[in-house]
Amino acid sequence: MTTQNDRTLPLRERKKLRTRKTLAETALRLFLDNGFDAVTVDDLVAQAEVSKRTFYANYTSKEDVALAAELDLWKVYVEEVRTRDLQGPVLAALREALTAVLADLGDDWARWFLPTRGLAARTPALRDHSVLLSMQTQETLVDVLEAKLGIDSRDDVRLRLLGEFALSAWRCGAKNWIRGLRGERNPRGGDIGTLIDRVDEAFNAIPDSLTLTAS
Numbered sequence: 001m002t003t004q005n006d007r008t009l010p011l012r013e014r015k016k017l018r019t020r021k022t023l024a025e026t027a028l029r030l031f032l033d034n035g036f037d038a039v040t041v042d043d044l045v046a047q048a049e050v051s052k053r054t055f056y057a058n059y060t061s062k063e064d065v066a067l068a069a070e071l072d073l074w075k076v077y078v079e080e081v082r083t084r085d086l087q088g089p090v091l092a093a094l095r096e097a098l099t100a101v102l103a104d105l106g107d108d109w110a111r112w113f114l115p116t117r118g119l120a121a122r123t124p125a126l127r128d129h130s131v132l133l134s135m136q137t138q139e140t141l142v143d144v145l146e147a148k149l150g151i152d153s154r155d156d157v158r159l160r161l162l163g164e165f166a167l168s169a170w171r172c173g174a175k176n177w178i179r180g181l182r183g184e185r186n187p188r189g190g191d192i193g194t195l196i197d198r199v200d201e202a203f204n205a206i207p208d209s210l211t212l213t214a215s
Contacts, residue, residue, distance in 0.1 A: 173199030
């Protein structure tokens with residue numbers, strides 16, 4: 001599994017990752033301090049001491065750099081699914097891949113992700129962009145599953161449902177994790193283990209949700 005901390009990468013790639021991280025950290029700080037709409041790309045690159053060309057070589061927009069934590073998660077998750085040897089139930093494999101990626105990203109990523117979600121919650125453009133990133137990831141997962149399983153999702157709707165289930169479990173788990181932190185008197189920023197537990201709970205609830213009946 002490749003993460004931003006992979007020391008096996010060539011020096012050039014490590015430098016590029018450091019630049020991406022600097023841009024993301026600078027952007028999040030500026031957005032939290034001043035508001036997303038008040039900060040321009042020019043402001044961001046000036047603070048990060050890079051060129052606009054460098055910015056656009058790493059991120060396509062302000063929205064992308066603001067949600068860099070999510071971008072990194074989805075990039076690594078898709079690659080993990082792509083390179084895994086799928087055996088047994090596919091939804092279980094998607095679950096195992098997601099929890100493995102979260103564990104590898106660790107507490108530092110969780111502490112980065114948390115204020116990102118707070119910013120998105122207060123910023124309609126970022127909420128919409130987060131949903132878009134989730135939908136794009138779902139579509140990419142389906143493409144990966146089609147290639148790995150030799151199944152056309154236009155003929156077998158189960159592949160698209162699997163993508164829906166996996167991303168929905170993530171969204172529900174992450175939302176419950178954040179809600180739990182709000183109830184703590186002195187939250188320390190959240191830990192990845194608890195986030196993984198909440199995601200697992202969401203996956204566990206999928207079968208029962210399908211048989212839920214109204215009286």
